[in-house]
Amino acid sequence: MSAVPINHVLILAAILFSVGLTGVLARRNIIFMLVSVEVMLNAAGLAFVAAGARWQQADGQVMFLFILTMASAEVAVGLALILHLHWRRLSLDSDTLNKMKG
Amino acid sequence: MINLFYIAALVAIIATVLAITRHHAVHALLYLIVSLLAVALVFFTLGAPFVAALEVIIYAGAILVLFLFVMMMLNLGQDAKEQEREWQPLRIWIGPALLSCILLALIIHAIMGEGSASVVTEEVGPKAVGSLLFGPYMIAAELGAFLLMAGVVGASHLRRREFQSEITGKEES
Numbered sequence: 251m252s253a254v255p256i257n258h259v260l261i262l263a264a265i266l267f268s269v270g271l272t273g274v275l276a277r278r279n280i281i282f283m284l285v286s287v288e289v290m291l292n293a294a295g296l297a298f299v300a301a302g303a304r305w306q307q308a309d310g311q312v313m314f315l316f317i318l319t320m321a322s323a324e325v326a327v328g329l330a331l332i333l334h335l336h337w338r339r340l341s342l343d344s345d346t347l348n349k350m351k352g
Numbered sequence: 353m354i355n356l357f358y359i360a361a362l363v364a365i366i367a368t369v370l371a372i373t374r375h376h377a378v379h380a381l382l383y384l385i386v387s388l389l390a391v392a393l394v395f396f397t398l399g400a401p402f403v404a405a406l407e408v409i410i411y412a413g414a415i416l417v418l419f420l421f422v423m424m425m426l427n428l429g430q431d432a433k434e435q436e437r438e439w440q441p442l443r444i445w446i447g448p449a450l451l452s453c454i455l456l457a458l459i460i461h462a463i464m465g466e467g468s469a470s471v472v473t474e475e476v477g478p479k480a481v482g483s484l485l486f487g488p489y490m491i492a493a494e495l496g497a498f499l500l501m502a503g504v505v506g507a508s509h510l511r512r513r514e515f516q517s518e519i520t521g522k523e524e525s
Contacts, residue, residue, distance in 0.1 A: 253470035254357045254397060257463050262361045262394070264459040266368055268452040273372035275448035278439045281377050285384060285419070289368055292391060292411065303398040304469065308480040311403045312489050315481075318410055319496040323503030325415050329422045330507035336426055343439075 259300040266293035280335065280344045284328045291321045357397040364390035373445075375436040377428060381419050388412045402478035 266289060273286030295314040302310015336342060364387050371383035388411045395404040485493055 254354055256469050257466070258357075258361075259394070259398065260463045261460055262364070264456055264463065265365055266391075268456040268459075269365070269368050269372060271455070272445070272448045272452040275451065276440070276445050277372065279377075279436060281419075281423075282372065282380065285380060286372055288384070288411075288415070289372070289387070292388065296391060296394065299395055299398060299400050299403055302476065303400060306474060306476060308476050308484045311400055311476065311481045312485050314403050315406070315485065316492060316496055318406060319499060322410065322415055323499045325418060326503040326507045327510070329418060330510040333422060333425065334510050342426075342432075 256300060256304045260297060263293045263297040263300065266290075266296065278344055279342050280332055280347070281342060283344060284325070284332070287328075288321060288325070291317055353397055357394060360390045360393035360397065363387075364394065375433050375440070377423055377432075378420070381416055381423065385412050385416050388416070399475045401475060402481055 270286045270289030270293060273289065274283055277283050277286065295317045298310045298313040298317070300310070302308065302313075332342070335347065367383045367387035367390060371380045371387060374380040374383065388407060392404045392407040392412070395401075395407060
């Protein structure tokens with residue numbers, strides 16, 4: 251079997267994470283912020299799976315399952331909030347969220 | 353196999369960068385689907401076929417489709433794209449990109465300092481994952497079920513009032 255260096259997988263995860271971080275910091279549209287958070291969670295899962303593959307244990311894949319569960323719950327609530335914001339204020343600007351009371 | 357890893361990694365990085373820089377939300381989501389499929393290929397080359405299948409089925413197949421349905425409900429048109437272009441001039445990217453590059457350089461420095469070990473890509477199949485998930489991690493699996501339940505209840509609660517007003521509005525008219 252061939253062997254991928256663990257460093258390169260971790261660097262790939264770090265690059266994907268920082269791309270997602272740039273998206274969260276720079277975008278103003280709330281949909282794109284949610285998409286960037288998804289990218290960051292996926293990169294964290296990639297690091298877990300790489301560590302699990304390094305030591306030939308299934309723990310990394312189990313942790314990825316938990317990250318997947320958390321991401322889907324977060325997306326359900328986040329998209330409901332986006333729909334709420336869009337119908338109430340007709341805007342997807344994250345700056346209008348500071349007027350949200352109750 | 354090792355070439356497959358590098359090609360998939362390149363595709364993942366390019367597709368992710370394109371996904372967060374697009375002005376049109378649907379284009380960004382389609383690029384994100386490409387990125388997730390490439391990451392699934394990376395998982396496969398790391399010897400984790402179960403997680404690769406889950407990435408395709410749940411991430412690309414369920415979560416991103418949920419995003420696309422919400423895009424359709426929002427009904428964003430050409431003017432949303434124009435507004436997006438107005439919100440995101442090029443100079444707004446400089447600060448966040450600089451900060452992320454510094455963070456990335458630090459992480460890469462830390463990773464490369466550790467010395468290189470290779471992943472011997474022996475497959476860790478679904479059987480091992482399942483017996484671990486429903487053995488030592490049983491409590492965490494049940495907490496994950498609680499979390500999903502909380503997500504469903506929270507999402508339906510947020511939309512409840514508007515649905516009720518829609519229904520009563522239709523009954524009055």
